[in-house]
Amino acid sequence: MDAGQIIALGFLILLGFSLLGSILHNGALRNALIWGLIFIGMFGVANNWDDISRDFTQQQTTFTDATIEVPKGRDNHFRMTLRINNVPVDFLVDTGASQVVLTQDDAARIGLDPDRLAYIGTAFTANGEVATAPVRLDKVQLGDITDTRIRASVNSGQMESSLLGMSYLSRFESIEIRQDLLILNR
Template structure:
């Protein structure tokens, strides 16, 4: 154990002593009632822990995630009706909304910053027509882009100067795949 572990142990011990002291003073003369309350809260905490553990096991069934095989990527439709695709860009997972109405790959400012792109160094010289009007954009290159087994050394993208909830994956990238939509699944093949 290192110094941090000893500190945590001391903190948890003090917390336990404080809770036990409160329990003894609150339930003085009614220890049976106090023990029942303690056991009830213990069972509640155990139930929450078990629920969290089960959620980790079943969340992929409740909220399906994209699946990759050697020849295809299968993306489930999200509850909002869109398809969200997670690419790995320079080792960093990044989620994009598939947008067949968009030409290019468009990064939000927050996603660009997550990838290590210095927003202060960008020149927002381009313009793009969106549903919300014209926005200024800056051209960037994304290196080492992977989607499942498919890899691209470099792809072009834009950083949007306006506010965006997330990044968009337009046809410049999606056009590298054959796209099939079947039921509530988008299937990309190369």
């Protein structure tokens, strides 16, 4: 069972005790059920506090001067939204990717025609070998930082998300990971 299922089961048990307590007229038994409900509720919250607090904590990228802090997402990956040619594009940060890699959908959204690109490159991915088309991104914005002429490629295969690789990340002075936080310094 995952944390969400355990929490749901706990609340169903609490609901069952509540209904049972309202049916019973014995005051001592009702009080024992109320205390049982309180105990089960506190136990459920304590055991799932990390998940509960993470859900209520704002998970947003923060920008201060030349520092960008990116919190790890629920899927244990760092994700960022950059503006490519003034179009917001969601990226998975991938320090193992040598370049920025766009999905065909994202390439089309920023003004490239995936059907007219020359897929002359090759990439070796976890899903096997795929053809890639080299491109240059005219304008890439992350917060107040603007870069031009970033090397990238468009993947001919299916991808869940575009990848923010080292052709962009290497423009930062340092890249640091502290627990659940990615820190980029310019």
